[in-house]
Amino acid sequence: GQQLNQSPQSMFIQEGEDVSMNCTSSSIFNTWLWYKQDPGEGPVLLIALYKAGELTSNGRLTAQFGITRKDSFLNISASIPSDVGIYFCAGQFGGIQGAQKLVFGQGTRLTINP
Amino acid sequence: AAGVIQSPRHLIKEKRETATLKCYPIPRHDTVYWYQQGPGQDPQFLISFYEKMQSDKGSIPDRFSAQQFSDYHSELNMSSLELGDSALYFCASSYDRGRVYNEQFFGPGTRLTVL
Numbered sequence: 001g002q003q004l005n006q007s008p009q010s011m012f013i014q015e016g017e018d019v020s021m022n023c024t025s026s027s028i029f030n031t032w033l034w035y036k037q038d039p040g041e042g043p044v045l046l047i048a049l050y051k052a053g054e055l056t057s058n059g060r061l062t063a064q065f066g067i068t069r070k071d072s073f074l075n076i077s078a079s080i081p082s083d084v085g086i087y088f089c090a091g092q093f094g095g096i097q098g099a100q101k102l103v104f105g106q107g108t109r110l111t112i113n114p
Numbered sequence: 115a116a117g118v119i120q121s122p123r124h125l126i127k128e129k130r131e132t133a134t135l136k137c138y139p140i141p142r143h144d145t146v147y148w149y150q151q152g153p154g155q156d157p158q159f160l161i162s163f164y165e166k167m168q169s170d171k172g173s174i175p176d177r178f179s180a181q182q183f184s185d186y187h188s189e190l191n192m193s194s195l196e197l198g199d200s201a202l203y204f205c206a207s208s209y210d211r212g213r214v215y216n217e218q219f220f221g222p223g224t225r226l227t228v229l
Contacts, residue, residue, distance in 0.1 A: 031215040042204050042220030088156060094214040098145045098169025104156035
């Protein structure tokens with residue numbers, strides 16, 4: 001089935017450092033998404049990417065949709081303690097009326113040392 | 115703002131028992147997706163509904179069934195539970211605006227433990 005390869009699987013950084021993670025796929029997606037999940041909670045959308053090559057920022061977060069529509073990266077600048085959590089990339093093929101299932105990467109667990 | 119509500123938040127069952135998980139979408143949302151997230155795993159799509167009709171199906175076991183009711187809430191029914199069914203079950207809702215992507219809002223999940 002479809003699979004997204006996300007790396008790294010875990011990161012241990014110092015507060016204030018920049019973070020970078022990426023996802024690749026053998027499939028072409030219509031939309032790429034980046035989510036953050038806190039323990040015991042549902043994923044929360046951070047950034048959505050719609051166009052190949054698109055670079056989008058949301059505060060300290062920056063994400064880009066690869067030209068081939070098969071990859072994406074997420075950067076977090078100047079990390080703070082509340083950035084701790086699991087980050088998932090997700091791809092979506094498009095479709096209508098309930099046919100927009102998400103395919104998730106394996107996740108990147110971010111730990112920050114104060 | 116109102117969010118997706120899932121109940122119960124935690125559920126403990128024995129093997130071979132049945133379980134029913136409920137999802138109440140954000141008001142005016144017409145689409146519901148169910149995902150299963152095993153320990154340390156990424157969420158996997160199970161099934162979706164649009165306007166009370168099943169829309170798409172993923173890796174959902176035959177022992178599971180689901181439906182969306184007239185008030186748009188959805189229930190996931192799980193029978194003959196197995197140890198491997200222990201997982202977080204998320205419901206996500208969206209409003210179909212006719213776009214190729216409509217944002218899915220996730221609920222807090224139901225943690226099912228099968229003993």
